Amino acid sequence: MAPSTVFMEPDNLLTPKEKNKLRKPVVEKMRRDRINSSIEQLKLLLEKEFQRHQPNSKLEKADILEMTVSYLKQQSQLQMKRSFHKSSQFDFREGYSRCLQEAFHFLSLHKVRTETQTKILSHFQK
Numbered sequence: 001m002a003p004s005t006v007f008m009e010p011d012n013l014l015t016p017k018e019k020n021k022l023r024k025p026v027v028e029k030m031r032r033d034r035i036n037s038s039i040e041q042l043k044l045l046l047e048k049e050f051q052r053h054q055p056n057s058k059l060e061k062a063d064i065l066e067m068t069v070s071y072l073k074q075q076s077q078l079q080m081k082r083s084f085h086k087s088s089q090f091d092f093r094e095g096y097s098r099c100l101q102e103a104f105h106f107l108s109l110h111k112v113r114t115e116t117q118t119k120i121l122s123h124f125q126k
Contacts, residue, residue, distance in 0.1 A: 042068050049067065
């Protein structure tokens with residue numbers, strides 16, 4: 001029997017709907033592989049954090065995702081606290097500096113004795 005040329009004939013080409021039907025499982029598998037790969041990368045990146053919370057336990061994908069979200073929230077809160085602390089320190093210094101300028105200005109306007117000015121300035125600089 002001669003080899004069949006069914007796939008070579010133009011009449012037997014797949015319709016777009018049939019192509020999509022064949023392509024869909026391949027695309028879905030690629031999508032799942034990407035998801036699994038990303039979850040595995042998260043697991044490796046946060047391995048120490050996972051060991052701290054659940055040592056000696058096999059983590060499911062959902063556990064990895066939940067713990068990652070929790071960890072990122074923690075880090076975000078810490079970063080906000082740090083930036084607030086730095087901001088409040090900056091505000092304090094700026095206010096203190098402004099107060100010191102006002103005091104110098106006041107002392108210069110009221111002709112306070114030099115000895116008193118020196119004592120006040122040394123007090124502020126402590």
